Amino acid sequence: MAASTSLGAPINPAVATTQVKQKRPLAEDRLNPLFDGESLSTLLAPADDALRAGDPSADYFAIDRSSGNLLPQALPWRRWLSRRGFTFDMIYKAEGMANIAGGLSQGMDYVHDLRVTMLFDLGKLLGLDGWYVHGLVMNREGRQVGWDHVGERNVLLTELWSIHGPAAARLADLYAEKSFLGDRLNLNIGRIALTHTYGTSALLCTFMMQCSAPMAIREPPGWSVYPKTSWGGTLRFRPLRDLTLRTGIYKIAPKPEDNTGWAWASETTTGIQTPVELTWEPFFGPHKLVGHYKFGYGHDTSPYADMIGTVPAIDRGTIRAHAGKPRDTFYIEADQMIYRTQGTSQMSGGYLMAGYIHNTPSISTFADEFYFGTALLGIVPGRPFDRLGLMYSYYQMSPRLAYGQRLRQDAGLPLGPYVTGPQTHSAVLEAYYSMPVLPGLIVYPEFEYMMRPDETSVIPNATLVGIKMIANL
Numbered sequence: 001m002a003a004s005t006s007l008g009a010p011i012n013p014a015v016a017t018t019q020v021k022q023k024r025p026l027a028e029d030r031l032n033p034l035f036d037g038e039s040l041s042t043l044l045a046p047a048d049d050a051l052r053a054g055d056p057s058a059d060y061f062a063i064d065r066s067s068g069n070l071l072p073q074a075l076p077w078r079r080w081l082s083r084r085g086f087t088f089d090m091i092y093k094a095e096g097m098a099n100i101a102g103g104l105s106q107g108m109d110y111v112h113d114l115r116v117t118m119l120f121d122l123g124k125l126l127g128l129d130g131w132y133v134h135g136l137v138m139n140r141e142g143r144q145v146g147w148d149h150v151g152e153r154n155v156l157l158t159e160l161w162s163i164h165g166p167a168a169a170r171l172a173d174l175y176a177e178k179s180f181l182g183d184r185l186n187l188n189i190g191r192i193a194l195t196h197t198y199g200t201s202a203l204l205c206t207f208m209m210q211c212s213a214p215m216a217i218r219e220p221p222g223w224s225v226y227p228k229t230s231w232g233g234t235l236r237f238r239p240l241r242d243l244t245l246r247t248g249i250y251k252i253a254p255k256p257e258d259n260t261g262w263a264w265a266s267e268t269t270t271g272i273q274t275p276v277e278l279t280w281e282p283f284f285g286p287h288k289l290v291g292h293y294k295f296g297y298g299h300d301t302s303p304y305a306d307m308i309g310t311v312p313a314i315d316r317g318t319i320r321a322h323a324g325k326p327r328d329t330f331y332i333e334a335d336q337m338i339y340r341t342q343g344t345s346q347m348s349g350g351y352l353m354a355g356y357i358h359n360t361p362s363i364s365t366f367a368d369e370f371y372f373g374t375a376l377l378g379i380v381p382g383r384p385f386d387r388l389g390l391m392y393s394y395y396q397m398s399p400r401l402a403y404g405q406r407l408r409q410d411a412g413l414p415l416g417p418y419v420t421g422p423q424t425h426s427a428v429l430e431a432y433y434s435m436p437v438l439p440g441l442i443v444y445p446e447f448e449y450m451m452r453p454d455e456t457s458v459i460p461n462a463t464l465v466g467i468k469m470i471a472n473l
Helices: 013-023 072-083 122-126 145-150 399-410
Strands: 086-101 107-121 131-142 170-180 185-192 230-237 243-252 271-280 289-304 325-340 349-359 366-377 387-397 425-438 441-451 462-472
Touching (some): 072 086, 086 145, 086 441, 107 145, 145 462, 243 289
Antiparallel strands (some): 086 107, 086 462, 107 131, 185 230, 230 243, 243 271, 289 325, 349 366, 366 387, 387 425, 441 462
């Protein structure tokens, strides 16, 4: 897949390919199957299964790395460093969203993310062939429009947000990677954000609200999300050509702790998370229409309190909060390419997508979430690399949360800060249009319609518009 310049002129595909390989974990581009066979793909006719003619499973990459660099003058220097074992990227993301109708008030907030990603090839640097170290340092500043103007504090209405507390540079990823047995097993170990490994995809991250993973996955403490990361590791392998399995074990620490990522000794441990995710990746027909069908589960051993909260004194004789217990998360996510525009890249076409997430209801803010949408490439004549995205997402809150709030409301007690009533459910419609305007610069006009802010019917539905910009420096 080539990217585009302004007015849709093509970029050198070699530049885009270089960026893709720097973005993805090395395992994703070269993970060989353990056995030469297939699972459900064996049901396809021989002519309809692209996996039997080769392995097109790579090239599923984040759009922010697909269009070159704004500073091509630095490429000779970057290549010089890469030949000696050090590769890096500098990416600036900015999001400005304004609430123009409904909600609490009309107004706009801005948030940005400036990050440096680093890859150290220890074979070139230290003679440790096959070993790599990944690092990511970021700066995030700004405010959340949902908090300030919409009255929504559970569902984040932008991808980025600012963790409270001053920090010019936050350490996120810092982990080692090594493949074994002829690139059949891949190990990542160190400080890693779980939601950049599980429950996510490059396609989901074209949406502002679904990146890096759906809200019901990334909200619980056991699923760390940038800039918060967790100590642990993941093992990846492909049992068969069309299946990928990843599983791991991670230490859990409360998300508000160590916001900078540098103060490792100050983190407490509440339990461990043991995620597992199986992906079926079929390729249909001569056009290699790829699908990604994910089944995931995570068990968090931390003790979580009953979402019922404080029971009014008048009800304590008959109603009691249960003791803390561990949390389970189940999810199913699917996307399927429905047409291909050009090339063999997995991003060169239009997709339908959907997902469902379920958390242990009595101890989780979000009991359930489901979403469905589409991401369509090249639907405007003369703009073959623009993408239109549409997504509807629905959020079901914990029934115990709403029950406890009703008890306190009936007793005349306050429900808590920013809570306008018993919180039951909400929904958001999101639309974007991504436009590569220069090599290394992508602009996204964005629209959101928030239904039932604060998960109640008290605050009017909110209409938001804004713009997102991604610059690869």
